[in-house]
Amino acid sequence: MDLGLKGKNAIVTGATRGIGRAIADLLADEGVNVSVCARKADEVAATVSALEAKGVKAFGQVVDIADAAALQGFVRASAEALGGLDILVSNASALVQGARPEDWKAMFEIDILGAVNALDAARPHLEAAAGKTGDAAVVLISSISAAEAAAPSAYGAMKAAQIHFAKGVAREGAPKGLRCNVVSPGTVFFEGGVWGNVKAAMPAFFEQMLKRNPTGRMATPEEIAAATVFLCSPRSAFTTGINMVVDGGISQRANF
Known part of the structure; x- marks a missing residue:
């Protein structure tokens, strides 16, 4: 299936490893020019080089997502470097599981305000692109933790707030061809990631989670x-405001 993405321009935040890197790679494989940001300069440089090797334009900067001015400057610089902006993927997360005041603050600044500030800077470029092609897309990476609560959790609550925010953006943006959707992963394994570290440090608990x-x-x-890139594409042009759960069936709730 041709997703109709070739030649489009995208930003992926937190894109040098794990889910973010996989999204950036797959977008580039589809012919999308990609801009990435993260906190480590060497990882940003390596990611940009790998994306360019796929034959697309790539741009990257070191950015602290909690720094609103720096994040918005990165978004504007990306649009200039790539020649516009059709897609924004807000993937960066504080990944804090506790419920201390500092946990709430970190999750709010990165997961919520990070998405809000990135979209604020990207919106004029996204709306301009939608005006030309009929479609521009925003995707937020949330989590099934948004709807799974065993104890107070800044992570789950802020991930739930992303879904609410995205629905509002979708409703507001629909007349202008600006879509906004959410992808909520379940447990995701890669070396050096959360579950990769759990496997190394607590193998019995890891096996329990697999079961x-x-x-x-x-x-x-x-x-x-794969789910994210589909929602970024014109193939999903009538899909907006949804929360796509990609969890292999681990959650037990029915999604109406």
Whole structure:
């Protein structure tokens, strides 16, 4: 299936490893020019080089997502470097699981305000692109933790707030061809990631979590990327305001 993405321009935040990197790679494989940001200069440089090797334009900067001015400057610089902006993927997360005041602050600044500030800077470029082609897309990477609560959790609550925010953006943006959707992964395994570290440090708990999923395994970053890239594409042009759960069946709630 041709997703109709070739020649489009995208930003992916937190894109040098794991899910973000897989999204950036798959977008580039589809012919999309990609801009990435993260906090480590060497990883940003390596990612930009790898994306360019796929034959697309690539741009990258070191950015602290909690720094609103720096994040918005990166978005504007990306649009200039790539020649416009059709897609924004807000993937960066504080990944804090606790409920201390500092946990709430970190999740709010990165996961919520990071998405808000990136979109504020990207919106004029996205709306301009939609005006030309009829479609521009924003995708937020949330989590099934948004709807799974066993104890107070800044992570789950802020991930839930992303879904609410995205629905509002979708409703507001629809008349202008600006779509906004959410992808909510379940457990995702890659070396050096959350579950990669759990496997190394707590193998028994890791095996217990594998057994919780009916598939008997965890997702790969590439599987989350595939869902995300579809929602970024004109093939999903009538899909906006949804929360796409990609969890292998580990959650038990019905999604109406």
